[in-house]
Amino acid sequence: MKLRALAAGAATLITAPVLTGIGVTAAHADNPDAEQYRPQYHFSVPDHWKNDPIRPVYLDGEYNYYYLYDVDYNGVSTQTAWRHATTTDQIVYHDEGIAIPEDTTFGSPMAGSIVVDTDNTAGFGAGALVALVSVDEGPTNATDQWVYYSTDGGDTFVPYSTTTPAIANPGPGLHEFRDPKIEWDEANDQWVALVAEPLSGIGFYASSDLKNWTFESFFPAPSGITFTECPDFFQMRADDGTLQWVVGASTGGDMHTFAYWPGEWDGSTFTPDTTVPKWLDYGDDFYAAVTYPDEASADRSTRFLKGWVNYWSHPNTASSWTVDGFTGTDAITRELRLKATGDTYRLVSNPVAALDDYATRTWELGDIAVDGERDLGYHGTSYRLDTTVSWADLDNVAIKLRRSPDGTRDFTVGKFDDFIYVDANDPTMYRESHAPFDPQATTVQLSILVDTTTVEVFVNGGEQALTMKSNLDPTDTGLQLFTQGGAATFGDVTITEFANVNGQAEGGTVFQDFDSGYDGWTTTGSAFGSAPATGTLPAQQPVTGWRGTGLVNSYLGGDASTGTVTSPTFTVSSPYVSFLVGGGxxxxxxxxxxDFEGNDWGPGWTATGSFAGRGPTASSLTNQAGAKVADTFVNGGDAATGTITSPEFTITRDYLTFRIAGGDFPWPAVGNASVRLVIDGQVYFSATGDGTPTLRDVAWDVHSLRGKTAHLEIVDESTSTAFGHIMVDQVMWGNTPDAVVGEADTPTAVNLKVGGATVRTVTGTDAERLHWESWDVADFIGQTAQIEVVDQSTAGWGHVNVDEITFSDRPLG
Structure with a gap:
């Protein structure tokens, strides 16, 4: 069934009160030199190609992650190397370069696994890293398993032998024999290796020294599975307190994703609870997955999982390669738990908890009732959406992610009949994945991770997952809720954005790192002291995410202290100013x-049609701010038409708010009456009346459009006699959606000042973890500016933290 065809006949747009508008977060779409498809919070290869993850190992306080990398990739991958990255939290990775290079003489390293040989069983030294690697030895692809080892902490590996494999291909005629996984079998005091024979199953081998292996048994591929590769083998504690063995593998056939079998291991043979596979992920793009220990889980009740977001039926269909020169992204690292279910066990997976440490903004939209379609006004390419959807009786309920401006493309997650589906409206191919779902259920909890090139769906607390890659255009940013054949309530809708942790986090010229004092910056008040702080201050929650030895921290004396610290003047010479910020x-x-209180539309405003030469109208509408409003009833009543246009302005705040009443004639329909935000000829936001004379509040979140030049249009093309006009009042800039006149002037903010005016401003997020913010300042290049850090708040979170102010050609973060 093609659900897109079913959805095409959906009900017309359901009119509803305007939600707070939330702005575009497309990755650097305004900067042609930036990478348009680089994921924001998922691991991706720095350049060229990656495929299989290698099981990470923990050493000296960090996880060492290796993966197959092809520097010669040019549309098709041939030979690979092992590339190395390190992480402490499974979110931010540091590239460490090539650990095992391509070797055209001996053979190209393929997949394998690594262990830390703490007890020196192999004789390479206590704590050496020992790898068992499949090596492609030539045109016949007759792979053997070879031992490599590292004594420099995993930076480089060398082969133990180039003449004698540790596990020889059992052939003859076995075309593929690969992807070894090693696990320590404590009960039997031995190492165990699983090696895939993809067309038939998985072999089990045992060793005491990691160099000499003996065949023990064979686990045949169950019915319906045409091949198995990338096997996995591990023991973990279930929620009933028992330790259980699990075999896993990436498979082909009925499903091509991560299958697993809980069962019993006697030191020689694995016996599954059932030969019927269980599936960890039902998506089209979760492959070559590996699990590895959570070092913080002493009782082994949690384990990590890492998978490649791709599959071999469409490996080279990636816009990131054609546009940005890289292809290869991992799913978010997941935390696994094992749950007892009847007479067997089931794995539950959820995003690693450390992801929440990188949250930068959260919108809680509450409960939203939908009967048909409802646009949320949110625009983004990288975020998490959480909701619990409930219904009584309907045919189809869905969330349309990454919706294109013309509504022809999106990435849909929904429930239909007896399955959860993910519909990837991929420009390169049509793909749809299903996960089974109780047809009698009337509620489902969804947590959806959206990033530039991926979508991951977690159902009912991770009981099921679906992962798919996306090639949608970076301008496809919309978000719509949808039902067909009935109504639903999307409960507790929450959208969370995360810091950009990938790629473009380095570079540029550091203007001030606060490691050697304030260096010409001037201070007022007592909050900032005579020198930068060296970390967390007394009674303060731990401050993290800063760099070097010093930072601005206005918690000196607690939240009650106030003051400013201001840079010397400088000439803006780079298109971006980036810095780390935290605090209140x-x-x-x-x-x-x-405010439309004058005799004309206002300084710099222009008008056409019936509104030329006219001005605001005295009125007394409900919720009116002053004596007058902009009313398109002027000079002709409902028959009056034309446009009232603001002067151009640079967006410097997070929200543009106003009040609107009158006719319900939304853009882009012919005969619309609306307010529009226009940038480079494109309408980014629009609003219309609700058919009443009561002014209601509208808030557009434009935070990711800061730095762009825009203008407002009040447009009336309607000649309807049923409220064929709109009224607009009190247009304001603010950093919250409920902006009002007369707010307390008590900021904790970082400001960019040009000509004495604040042209950019940002605050913390009520968190002590510093995160990157970047200002697009290309429009000020050549002008003199200052950066001002201000703390005038004495309330809770009444302080600000700043570090690493950098001038750069790209946004950092």
């Missing part, structure tokens, strides 16, 4: 952009 979320006061 106390923005500078909101400001009125247009």
């Amino acid at each position: 979320d106390h923005p500078t006061p909101s400001e009125v952009f247009a």
Whole structure:
């Protein structure tokens, strides 16, 4: 069934009160030199190609992650090397270069696994890293398993032998024999290796020294599975307190994803509870997955999982390669738990908890009732959406992610009949994946990770997952809720954005790192002291995410202290100013952009049609701010038409708010009456009336559009006699959606000042972890500016933290 065809006949748009508009987060779409498809919070290869993950190992306080990498990739991968990265939290990775290079003489390293040989069983030294690697030895692809080892902490590996494999291909005629996984079998005091024979099953081998292996048994591929590769083998503690063995593998056939079998291991033979596979992920793009120990889990009740977001039926269909020169992304690292279910066990997976440490913004939209379609006004390419959906009786309920401006493309997650589905409207191919679901159920909890090139869906607390890659255009940013054949409530809708942890986090010229004092910066008040802080201050929660030996921290004396620290003047010479910021979320006061209280539309405003030469109208509408409003009833009543256009402005705040009433004639329909935010000729936001004379509040989140030049249009093309006009009042800039005149001037903010005016401003997020913020300042290049860090708040979170102010050609983060 093609659900897209079913959805095409959906009900017309359901009119509803305007949700707070939330802005575009497309990755650097305004910067042609930036990577358009680089994921924001998923691991991706720095360049060229990656495929299989290698099981990470923990050494000296960090996880060492290796993966297959092809520097010669040019649309097709041939030979691979092992590339190395390190992480402490499974989110931020540091590239460490090539650990096992391509070797055209001996053979190209393929997949394998690594262990830390703490007890020196192999004789390479206590704590050496020992790898068992499949090596492609030539055109016949007759792979053997070879031992490599490292004594420099995993930076480089050398082969133990180039003449005698540790596990020889059992042939003859066995075309593929590969992907070894090693696990320590404590009960039997031995190493165990699983090696895939993809067309038939998995072999088990045992060793005491990691160099000499003996065949023990064979686990045949069950019915319905045409091949198995990338096997896995591990023991973990279930929620009933028992330790259980699990075999896993990436498979082909009925499903091509990670299959697993709980069962019993006697030191020689694995006996599954049932030969019927269980599936960890039902998506089209979760492959070559590996599990590895969570070093913080002493009782082995949790384990990590890492998978490649791709599959071999469409490995080279990646816009990131054609546009940005790389292809290869991992799914978010997952935390696994094993749950007892009847007479067997089931794995539950959820995103690793450390992801929440990188949250930068959260919107809690509450419960949203939908009967048909409902656009949320959110635009983004990288975020998490959480909701619990409930219904009484309907045919189809869905969330349309990454919706294109014209509505023809999106990435849909939904429930239909007896399955959860993910519909990847991929420009290169049509793909849809299903996970089984109780047809009698009337509720489902969804947690959806959306990133530039991936979508991951976690169902009912991780009981099921679906992962698929995306090639949608970076301008496809919309979000719509949808039902067909009935109504649903999307409960507790929450959208969370995360810091950009990938790629473009380095570079540029550091303007001030605060490691050697304030260096010409001037201070007022007592909050900032005479020198930068060297970390967390007394009574403060732990401050993290800063660099070097010093940072701005206005918690000196607690939240009660106030003051400023201001840079020397400088000439803006780079298109971006980037810095680390944390602390309180106390923005500078909101400001009125247009109050429509004068005799004309306002300084710099222009008008056409019936509105040319006219001005605001005296009125007394409900929720009106002053004596007048902009009313398109002027000079002709409902028959009046034309446009009222603001002067161009640079977006410097997070929210643009206003009040609107009158006719319900939304853009882009012919005969619309609407307010529009226009950038480079494109309408980014629009709003219309609700068919009443009561002014209601509208808030557009434009935080990711900061730095762009825009203008407002009040458009009336309607000649309807049923409220064929709109009224607009009190247009304001602010950092919250509920901007009002007369807010307290108590900011904790970082400001960019040009000509004495604040042209960019940002606050913390009520968190002590510093995160990257970047200002697009290309429009100020050549002008003189200053950076001001201000703390005028004495309330809770009444302080600000800043570090590493950098001038760069790209956004950092």
